[in-house]
Amino acid sequence: MCVLVLNLQNENIHFFPIPKRPLSEILDEPQYHTFCLDPDACYNGQLTIDISSDNMLGAGGFKTAHPGWLTLFAAPDSGLGSCPREKVAVKRPFHKIFPPGSSKAPGKYVIRQYAAADELPKLFREANVLYWAGPLLEFAYDYIDHCIARSTDPPPFTIPRLHFVKAGLTLSYSQAPSDPNQKSKGCSPRAGFLLEELIGDDDGRNFIKYIHNMDCNPLLDVDEFGYDIATFLACTQHIQYVKTGGLAFISDYQGDAEILTDPQVLTHPQGKDIFGDGNIEVKVSTFQTKHVCNDYCTWSGFGLERLPAGSAEEPEASQ
Ligand SMILES: Nc1ncnc2c1ncn2[C@@H]1O[C@H](COP(=O)(O)OP(=O)(O)O)[C@@H](O)[C@H]1O
Ligand SMILES: [Mg+2]
Ligand SMILES: [Zn+2]
Numbered sequence: 001m002c003v004l005v006l007n008l009q010n011e012n013i014h015f016f017p018i019p020k021r022p023l024s025e026i027l028d029e030p031q032y033h034t035f036c037l038d039p040d041a042c043y044n045g046q047l048t049i050d051i052s053s054d055n056m057l058g059a060g061g062f063k064t065a066h067p068g069w070l071t072l073f074a075a076p077d078s079g080l081g082s083c084p085r086e087k088v089a090v091k092r093p094f095h096k097i098f099p100p101g102s103s104k105a106p107g108k109y110v111i112r113q114y115a116a117a118d119e120l121p122k123l124f125r126e127a128n129v130l131y132w133a134g135p136l137l138e139f140a141y142d143y144i145d146h147c148i149a150r151s152t153d154p155p156p157f158t159i160p161r162l163h164f165v166k167a168g169l170t171l172s173y174s175q176a177p178s179d180p181n182q183k184s185k186g187c188s189p190r191a192g193f194l195l196e197e198l199i200g201d202d203d204g205r206n207f208i209k210y211i212h213n214m215d216c217n218p219l220l221d222v223d224e225f226g227y228d229i230a231t232f233l234a235c236t237q238h239i240q241y242v243k244t245g246g247l248a249f250i251s252d253y254q255g256d257a258e259i260l261t262d263p264q265v266l267t268h269p270q271g272k273d274i275f276g277d278g279n280i281e282v283k284v285s286t287f288q289t290k291h292v293c294n295d296y297c298t299w300s301g302f303g304l305e306r307l308p309a310g311s312a313e314e315p316e317a318s319q
Pocket of ligand 2: 061254
């Protein structure tokens, strides 16, 4: 049972950090294709969540984010939860309940959480997409750094440096469980949470949506803060798309000027199996015609073919 004091909810948890692995390792090793709960990489701890709506960090169309504090017993040396009472974003999927007879107007709904059996698969999907997105972004940076090191002239721009949030999946139990294998002994979690390092300031005001899901170009106007980063991120999509041989690229880029979260990974239908269990959105086929090359893409040192290619040619294979 969780303990509620004022608007603070206390949970006994098992925390499973989302590991960071190079893309090549994830692709080569079948056991790394999907993020799974590894009892050997599990931490017991306590999570306090500020569930008041006034202090909410935000809500999108799918998840709520509340501030919380994570304390892990036998904490890891680095990563999320390495400090006691670390402030985190606590995320849960939700569905909307509209009052009977009301129109489905935005804002006119009540937020309802799913039952654990429905919530956990959704959280796994979110965690798995984050698990893939970090390495896909690193893969683009490796290509960028490699091209810059090889070029005789440096690029006429500074490369924005961003990364995905440190995150982990948390299962909450009625009583403090000492053994992460309890799951297999019949003790099922009563709730799940996705925990992430905090982005921006405490009230999430610096949170920017750079590129929308299913769109390949910046959401922002030229004069808006973040436009340059959005343009750079569009270039990383071009690199990911071409250098994975059209297999996958990151969509729905959002966060602040350094940390990103809540991505989608769009994949070619033939690449679906490697992501396991229908975890990832499908549809990359329009990328070649929708993406518009920008100043980052067209720097000669990157050696990228200009898009929209306007041809049905397959992208080049990975190097
Ligand atoms: N790590 C974070 N730190 C601070 N605020 C966050 C964080 N992640 C998300 N938010 C806020 O919560 C909102 C909803 O989170 P998000 O993961 O984008 O959910 P959805 O899947 O519904 O789009 C975001 O729009 C943002 O305002
Ligand atoms: Mg979002
Ligand atoms: Zn481009």
